Amino acid sequence: MRPRPAAGSSGLSEAPPPAGGPVSDIAARIAALPPLRDEIAAAGLRADKALGQNFLLDLNLLDRIVRSIGLKPGDRVYEVGPGPGGLTRALLKTGAQVIAVERDQRALPILERLVAASDGALTLIHGDAMAVNPRELAGEGAHIAANLPYNIGTPLLTGWLTQTPWPGWWASATLMFQKEVADRIVAPPGTGAYGRLSVLAQHRAEVRIETILPARAFTPPPKVDSAVVRLIPRAAQPDVPxxxxxxxxxxxxxxxxxxxxxxxxxxxxxxxxxxxxxxxxxxxxxxxxxxxxxxxxxxxxxxxxxx
Missing domain, CATH: 1.10.8.100 (rRNA adenine dimethylase, C-terminal domain)
Incomplete structure (x- = not known):
């Protein structure tokens, strides 16, 4: 399924080609944008429970999450559900090329301003992450980074882990989940959290929890804490379909x-x-x-x- 076009576009929303400025220039342009809370208030954007949204607006936490990825200028990052663009801003400040898929049309005006400030580093796709082809959008060797909507986080991860051939198109995944889901991903045998997702994730990738995110860090605060999970694909395993x-x-x-x-x-x-x-x-x-x-x-x- 092709991504649905953003309003007034053919589907891919891109700024003009990069002017060749240093990473510090991009960071300065991002810093000059209105604060996230002001952007959200001006747009009247509220997290949609039906879409599993909770916005992470703490800039220090966002920067810490992005540092854990170890991005270099020019690295490609596939982001799902950027919302108002908090994580997107932190990713762009590293000099990465970000491909962001957002289903919620209400967030597009905020993200379009981020596209304009990114000097070509941000590609915005209005579409459903469950329907698009990330390999085609991001290319081989991309990193995945996302504050995953709660209602599609596990299906998305399962799809990324079961793709063939293996290893697939992504070089790493740094993902925010409800802590209960994160615990299932990294759970060892003999624990109550250990199950199908544990086996699949640990067979396909090296997994670890990077940090715990308290509920109060999100807007609106969810009922449970979240966690950032880091996954690095393991080598090919041709003898075990x-x-x-x-x-x-x-x-x-x-x-x-x-x-x-x-x-x-x-x-x-x-x-x-x-x-x-x-x-x-x-x-x-x-x-x-x-x-x-x-x-x-x-x-x-x-x-x-x-x-």
Whole structure:
């Protein structure tokens, strides 16, 4: 699906080509813009619960998050849901080229002013991040940075982790989630948060929580704290199709309170794989390590062609 055009444009909203000014000039132009809170008030922009929005306006926190990415001038960054552009401003100050996808038309006037100040460093796309093709928009080797809308954060991450071939188009992902979701991504075996998302994320990437963001840092404050999660893709894993791994974890965690001999009974070859690997069938899914889940997937009798 092609991105929907921003008002008065053909879909991509870009400033004139860069004038070649140093990064400090871009930072100065960004700093000269009205404060974020003033922009939001002037536009009458309020976070939309239906879109899962909560705006992060603390400039110090935003700068700290961006520093953790380690961007160099000219690096490409794919941003989802910039809203009023707080994170976008911090990204642009590094000299990065930012491709931002925003669904909420109410935020476009604020972002268009940021486009004009960016001297060609910001490309704004009015569209649905669940429908666009980020590989086509950002290109190979781009970094992902986003304060992800709560209602689409997990589906987006799952899509980025299950793409084929692997590793995919992105070099790193620095993402804000509800802390509960962040805990699931990094959870070790034997914990209540450990589940399908933990196995998939840790199989595909090195993961860690960079920082905790208290609810009061956001406008309006959500009911829970958030966390910044950093993911670095691991090398190619051609012998373990991710679709097969997903089948194993779906069966195992679909009945997580049951022993593996029960939860994997419906998976063709599941019980034979347990026996072949010497995995105690009375164990439960949350006790298996990521490598054990991978071994189970590898031991199943059939595998899809994708990886």
């Amino acid at each position: 991710v679709a097969l791994l997903e089948r194993v974890t779906a069966a195992a965690f679909g009945q997580r309170r049951k022993m593996l001999r029960q939860s994997l009974k419906s998976l063709p070859g599941g019980l034979d794989a347990l026996e072949q690997l010497g995995i105690d069938p009375t164990r439960r899914a949350e006790t298996l390590s990521v490598s054990e889940f991978v071994a189970l997937a590898r031991a199943l009798p059939s595998a899809p062609a994708d990886s």
